[in-house]
Amino acid sequence: MRCEADQILITTGAQHAQDIIARVLLSPGDPVWVEDPGYPATLRILETVGARLVPVPVDEEGLNVAEGVRMASDARAAFVTPSHQYPLGMALSMDRRLELLAWAREAGAWVVEDDYASEFRYAGPPLTALQGLDGGQRVIYVGTLNKALFPGLRLGYLVAPRALVGPLSQARRMMDRQAPTLTQAIVLDFMAEGEFAAHIRRRRVAYGAQRDALARALEARLGHVLEIASPDQGLHLIAYLKGGRCDLEAEARADAHHVTAQAISRLYRGREPRSGLLLGFSGYPVRAMAPGVARLARALA
Ligand SMILES: Cc1ncc(COP(=O)(O)O)c(C=O)c1O
Structure with missing residues (x-):
């Protein structure tokens, strides 16, 4: 900057x-x-x-x-x-x-x-x-x-x-x-005391592990139906659906099994959409990934 x-x-x-x-x-x-x-x-x-x-x-x-x-x-x-x-x-x-x-x-x-x-x-x-x-x-x-x-x-x-x-x-x-000043003052203290930088470092390690755990579980349980695009940055990954499966239907089935998986096809405007699911990994600990993916597998079965 x-x-x-x-x-x-x-x-x-x-x-x-x-x-x-x-x-x-x-x-x-x-x-x-x-x-x-x-x-x-x-x-x-x-x-x-x-x-x-x-x-x-x-x-x-x-x-x-x-x-x-x-x-x-x-x-x-x-x-x-x-x-x-x-x-x-x-x-x-x-x-x-x-x-x-x-x-x-x-x-x-x-x-x-x-x-x-x-x-x-x-x-x-x-x-x-x-x-x-x-x-x-x-x-x-x-x-x-x-x-x-x-x-x-x-x-x-x-x-x-x-x-x-x-x-x-x-x-x-x-x-x-x-802009409200109270939250700014609190965040300023948090930064000045070095807590913000430490928080980012800790979260980066945790989110990296969560991303890997999610990608591994998806490969293991659903590799035959999903192609995983695990990014080097960000808080979610994309699981593309193989074999022409409709992501809107997959999203609805996942929702019925209490898994939040957002269909990406509706985010396209001017060209043929790809079918895939947006899966967040920042909000769930590593131990939650395999059970979550098992539920997604039941939803997509
Ligand atoms: C691409 C993108 N831009 C902006 C935002 C909004 O951020 P904020 O919560 O700071 O308004 C989000 C939130 O998910 C986002 O994904």
Whole structure:
């Protein structure tokens, strides 16, 4: 990251930050790149301000920038999840990062970097944020503590290029006057005492083990029906359904067995969806994985 304190705006989370950004930067009819498949709440925010969504396909390197340029080179903004593509889980490659920033500079477009789960990377070197690569010119960085700490905390932030600090702060003030200070003071103490960094280190180890336990149990019990894509980062994995099985039906069956497994096909907009289940691993200890997968196996039998 490259920023100074006065470029940081406190929000209630990533969603609030994206809402402020969309209201300030977009007018009805503006073309906006979104990832396909993508995060539904981001799409709803963009639809609410009347943006014209341009669903840009995602491949193993993340957002396909060349395809985005082909579809709408004049887009006003791109909303992306570079450190852990939602929902598929890959990181945006360095080539694609540079390509995206080059396009944004040339087109005068904004890149909104939703870095919602960047703390949880299990392998490889830390990823360079688009915001840092770009030097804070075209990128608005969105961060959240609701994942690293707990969802009900409702504490997040955005980091704005200098030219946008005034308009974004004004919009935030119109919505909600100011950010609550009590939780910020508590989190500040937690950070200053070194507890936050220790918490992240402990959770990273725990979540890595939970991810591995879930992937192992899925391979062992359901390897014949599921293809597991275990990501190097984030809080969930994707289990693709083999043999043309419908993920919506699998989701309903899992639900009837009290397993939360979200069908990914409904997160696609512009192209043939893949059939798969999004399975979270951060909320359950290692010992819960095998019994949970056994229930999923009964549901899918
Ligand atoms: C991709 C993505 N962006 C943003 C958010 C929202 O984060 P917050 O709870 O900070 O609003 C989530 C939450 O699940 C998410 O998955």
